[in-house]
Amino acid sequence: MNASAPELGWLSLLAAIALIAVPLGASSRLRLGLGRSIAVATARMVVQLALAGLYLRYLFAWNLPWLNLGWLLLMITAAALSACRNSELAWRTMLGPTFVATAVPALLVVTYVNAVVLRLDQVFEARYLVVIGGMLLGNTMSGNIIALTHFFHSAKADAGGYHFRLACGATRTEALRPLYREATRRAMRPFLATMMTLGIVSLPGMMTGQMLAGASPVDAIKYQMVIMFAIFTVLTTGVVLSLRLGSAVGFDRRGRVRGSIFEA
Incomplete structure (x- = not known):
């Protein structure tokens, strides 16, 4: 197998982030009170993974x-x-x-x-x-x-x-x-x-x-x-x-x- 996964662009990532609307909607509809937690967790995950990608790039390069x-x-x-x-x-x-x-x-x-x-x-x-x-x-x-x-x-x-x-x-x-x-x-x-x-x-x-x-x-x-x-x-x-x-x-x-x- 030589085929690799397609490269993800920014629009693709935005389309994936849009899926978070489902748990946000469920929290609002069922009055779970988790809307803020979901938003914070999502934002934190995105920032942490972005930083991880940045430092791992240099960590792997320096080795x-x-x-x-x-x-x-x-x-x-x-x-x-x-x-x-x-x-x-x-x-x-x-x-x-x-x-x-x-x-x-x-x-x-x-x-x-x-x-x-x-x-x-x-x-x-x-x-x-x-x-x-x-x-x-x-x-x-x-x-x-x-x-x-x-x-x-x-x-x-x-x-x-x-x-x-x-x-x-x-x-x-x-x-x-x-x-x-x-x-x-x-x-x-x-x-x-x-x-x-x-x-x-x-x-x-x-x-x-x-x-x-x-x-x-x-x-x-x-x-x-x-x-x-x-x-x-x-x-x-x-x-x-x-x-x-x-x-x-x-x-x-x-x-x-x-x-x-x-x-x-």
Whole structure:
């Protein structure tokens, strides 16, 4: 396959933006109160993607390993901060644990994929490190939001059951085990559902992008498999680490949930 996707002009982009009129109309008709949020989200997305296209152009052109790695660390910081804020947890307390829980599996897995699976000469090449790293981080961030939200809010809501297990002689880890288990399950289920329906219900972004760029479906599928295995590994490891490290700072010496862990 040599045919590539048609080039999009400004009129084509405006035609695509016009589709936002549908959710705006639905919000207005059903009185959902989401009109402003939809408009802000749309404008923010357009600006962010425009800036991304600008800096990625130079990042790919320069292709300096230290700069590529530095940019990936910046992406990890943004993902960790977003996970804290969307979990309604105090970011000043949780940013450190969440950053470590996100960075360690992401850096290890993206390095493994580039060095062992793709066998690149330059492991930190921009178009692989940044693009693959971004896909890993997006899914890990979503998993962390689900896991941290359920874990800490359940620990607060079920304080009686948690303290009962402590009173019966359980260690803090043992008393929290049911919450760890359920939070991890909830974080993994959406991605498991995606894996089970991949290729039947949906065609994922990387696979679609490669085919639009002219790659053969077989090659696109192979790359997508690699990405899915990598995402699942980073997601699982990141969630487990974020819960363990988060609980270390989220509870006091007596095993009580710190009230300061929740955003005011």
